[in-house]
Structures are given as C-alpha cells and as structure tokens.
Amino acid sequence: MTGARDNRNRAARRLRAVTLIESVLFVSVALGLIVGGLAVYQQSSLSERASSQMRMLGSIVAETRLLLDQKLGLPDLSSTVDPMLPAAVVDNVLVTAGAVAATYLNPGAPPNRVGWPSPIRHGWQGAMNILAARRDGTVPHMLVYLEDIPSEVCVRLSSMTATGKTGFVEQITEIVFQVPNGSGGFNSARLPSLAYPLPITPDDLALPAHCGPAGGRVNVIYWVPLD
Numbered sequence: 001m002t003g004a005r006d007n008r009n010r011a012a013r014r015l016r017a018v019t020l021i022e023s024v025l026f027v028s029v030a031l032g033l034i035v036g037g038l039a040v041y042q043q044s045s046l047s048e049r050a051s052s053q054m055r056m057l058g059s060i061v062a063e064t065r066l067l068l069d070q071k072l073g074l075p076d077l078s079s080t081v082d083p084m085l086p087a088a089v090v091d092n093v094l095v096t097a098g099a100v101a102a103t104y105l106n107p108g109a110p111p112n113r114v115g116w117p118s119p120i121r122h123g124w125q126g127a128m129n130i131l132a133a134r135r136d137g138t139v140p141h142m143l144v145y146l147e148d149i150p151s152e153v154c155v156r157l158s159s160m161t162a163t164g165k166t167g168f169v170e171q172i173t174e175i176v177f178q179v180p181n182g183s184g185g186f187n188s189a190r191l192p193s194l195a196y197p198l199p200i201t202p203d204d205l206a207l208p209a210h211c212g213p214a215g216g217r218v219n220v221i222y223w224v225p226l227d
Contacts, residue, residue, distance in 0.1 A: 063099035077133030154211035178219035
C-alpha cells in the first residue's frame with residue numbers, strides 16, 4: 001500500500017511539474033506578444049505623427065506663399081549666418097490668418113532657444129518658427145525652424161529626391177541640422193553638400209552629424225524657396 005501511495009504521489013508531482021513548465025512557457029509567450037505589440041504600436045504611432053507633421057508643414061508652406069506678397073521688400077537673411085532676424089518672423093501673421101491648426105498653437109509657450117517667440121509648436125511639442133526673407137539678397141525664401149525633434153522623425157522629414165523634393169514640399173534649397181554637442185551648444189551640418197549631394201537618403205541622414213544619434217533630439221532648419 002505504501003508503495004502504491006508513493007507511486008501516486010510521484011505521478012501527481014510529475015503532473016504538477018508539467019503544469020508549471022507550461023505556465024512559464026505561456027507567460028513567456030504572452031510577454032513576447034505584449035512587447036512585440038507595443039513595439040509595433042510605437043512604430044505605427046511614430047509613423048502616423050510624422051505623416052501628420054508633414055501634412056501640417058506642407059499646409060503652412062502653402063499658406064505662407066498665399067499670404068506673403070513677393071513684391072514687398074523682404075529683409076535680407078544670409079544663408080551663412082545664424083538665422084536671428086526678428087523682422088522676418090511671420091508666425092503671428094500665420095496665426096492671425098488662421099493658417100495654423102489649433103492643435104499646433106500654444107500662445108503662452110516660452111521663446112525658443114534663440115529667443116524668438118514661438119506660438120507654434122510642432123507635433124513633438126518643441127518650438128516651431130516660420131521666417132520669410134530674401135536669402136543672400138536674392139531669392140525670397142521661407143525658413144522653417146523645428147526645435148527639439150526626435151532623430152527618427154528628422155530622418156523621415158529630411159529625405160530628399162534628386163530635385164530637392166521632401167515629403168512635405170516640392171523643393172528645399174538646403175537643410176541645416178543642429179545636433180547637441182554635449183556642452184550646451186550645437187554642431188551644425190548642411191545638406192546637400194559636396195560629400196552628400198542629392199538625393200539625400202535615410203542612410204545619409206542616419207549619420208550622427210546630420211540627424212544626430214538614434215534616440216536623440218535635434219534642431220532642423222529648412223530653406224524653402226517662395227518663388
């Protein structure tokens with residue numbers, strides 16, 4: 001009788017062991033599915049927000065072209081200097097004209113890093129500014145300044161075709177990247193360049209000197225011809 005009881009106990013223990021292993025496997029698979037689902041959701045969310053930002057930028061470029069009279073004397077803004085020219089800022093003109101969706105407005109927001117008022121915020125809540133000027137005294141340009149955007153979004157927004165077309169505008173003359181240098185300042189890089197002519201590919205933009213390291217944040221300046 002004792003031997004039979006021992007056999008039954010061993011069988012029960014074996015059954016319990018199998019159940020425990022199965023439970024661990026089930027939990028592991030479930031966790032894998034949850035983590036994978038979160039990763040897919042985050043990627044999808046980033047893609048949708050980037051697409052929304054491109055639509056918003058395209059709309060603002062179109063509205064600026066409509067609102068600005070090209071025959072007026074625009075201030076001269078050199079392409080070789082830091083773009084600090086308050087007379088050229090047209091953010092308030094766009095806001096007053098209703099050209100900016102309420103989603104992207106924050107009139108009480110602090111100025112951007114270079115001191116401009118920034119009532120417009122991009123999709124990642126950083127400052128966004130629009131300037132209109134004659135670049136180097138000649139062609140009327142719009143300067144679109146996006147502050148503190150994720151490097152992954154920078155790659156998405158800054159890819160350029162052989163004609164200078166991006167995902168949100170037909171032509172961009174130049175893109176300037178400001179990557180934090182770790183000492184409170186920025187290192188700047190311009191595209192296209194001699195080393196990186198058009199087209200500008202995601203591989204070009206993935207370099208730390210351009211859109212910054214993966215997972216980082218960067219400022220981006222787009223020069224868009226107004227003519």
